[in-house]
Amino acid sequence: MKHKKLLTALITIITLIILVIFWQFKIANHYPKEFNLQAKDNFWGVTFSKRYAIYLQISWRELFLAIVDDLGVRHIRLPVYWNDIETASGQYDWSDYDWLLSEAKQREVKIIPVLGRRQPRWPECHIPDWAEQISESEQQAKIQELIKLTIERYRYYDNIIAWQVENEAFLDSFGICPPSDIKFLEQEIALVRSLDPRPILITGSGELSNWKREAKLGDYFGTTLYRVVWGRWSGYLRYPMGASNYSNKARKAGLSLDRTLVAELQAEPWAPGDIRQLDQKLINKSFSAEQFKANLDYAIKTNFHQSYLWGVEWWYYQKQHGNSDYWNIAKGLKW
Numbered sequence: 001m002k003h004k005k006l007l008t009a010l011i012t013i014i015t016l017i018i019l020v021i022f023w024q025f026k027i028a029n030h031y032p033k034e035f036n037l038q039a040k041d042n043f044w045g046v047t048f049s050k051r052y053a054i055y056l057q058i059s060w061r062e063l064f065l066a067i068v069d070d071l072g073v074r075h076i077r078l079p080v081y082w083n084d085i086e087t088a089s090g091q092y093d094w095s096d097y098d099w100l101l102s103e104a105k106q107r108e109v110k111i112i113p114v115l116g117r118r119q120p121r122w123p124e125c126h127i128p129d130w131a132e133q134i135s136e137s138e139q140q141a142k143i144q145e146l147i148k149l150t151i152e153r154y155r156y157y158d159n160i161i162a163w164q165v166e167n168e169a170f171l172d173s174f175g176i177c178p179p180s181d182i183k184f185l186e187q188e189i190a191l192v193r194s195l196d197p198r199p200i201l202i203t204g205s206g207e208l209s210n211w212k213r214e215a216k217l218g219d220y221f222g223t224t225l226y227r228v229v230w231g232r233w234s235g236y237l238r239y240p241m242g243a244s245n246y247s248n249k250a251r252k253a254g255l256s257l258d259r260t261l262v263a264e265l266q267a268e269p270w271a272p273g274d275i276r277q278l279d280q281k282l283i284n285k286s287f288s289a290e291q292f293k294a295n296l297d298y299a300i301k302t303n304f305h306q307s308y309l310w311g312v313e314w315w316y317y318q319k320q321h322g323n324s325d326y327w328n329i330a331k332g333l334k335w
Helices: 002-027 050-055 060-071 095-106 129-133 136-154 182-195 244-252 280-287 289-301 312-320 325-331
Strands: 044-047 075-079 110-115 163-165 200-204 220-225 228-231 235-238 260-266 307-310
Touching: 002 235, 050 060, 050 312, 060 095, 060 312, 060 325, 075 095, 110 136, 136 182, 163 182, 182 200, 200 260, 220 244, 220 289, 220 307, 228 280, 260 289, 280 289, 289 325, 312 325
Parallel strands: 044 075, 044 307, 075 110, 110 163, 163 200, 200 220, 220 260, 260 307
Antiparallel strands: 228 235
């Protein structure tokens, strides 16, 4: 009888633990009672992807001007895509990035160009078709040449505040990319340092890295920060950890908070299927307007140096299709 009572108690405790975990990760929204969106000066920025704008069938020039003129954004992380510039081996077309850097400079918008093969947005590694046919060592030589040419072309822009080298370079579990190669990453970083004295940003996954390798490589470290994610087997998950989880993690990795930033703050839905085809009910599962505010509030509470929002192209896409809620929330921020 005693053993039966102990077994019943154990089953009850395990059931309660499972229910609590289920509640925390699947149901609870983890919103604060009140949203505080008052950040310190120069805290907010965005990542702007020309290729993602094209995917959403948006005029990327029109969008960029709306970002800097209508929203008033003054800090932009700018992927410089290899397959945009070197469409044939040794033939370079810089005109689109010349335009972007020139428009930004005119408005005193601070830019962090992203250099290298692995860049923000799927499929992560943006490799020209012709380069898919050459060896890895030949690709690496081509990437180094592109980095050299990019810095030599744009280092005279005083509105460039740092160079990011690769994007989440060690995240082998995501994207269509060759395996990570720390020796090559170190070579890229050394090349950038030899060409320009500005700081180097290295980024990593917020949930799938302890940041210790990345912390040793750059002058600044940038993390991804997602609050609601979707997986094929897990469905939607809502992370219950508080913002102090990120600041404590930074300290454990040897990073000072004034050298740590959110490079990719979730500010668009994460859902199955084509993001262009989502109805509002499905959007709200991972990124309602209230979730947007909660994510902003959360980013402020990390006490990091800056936070770059991920999804500005999608806000504009929504605005063009009759929903200005996300754009208007962003417009209310102190950029």
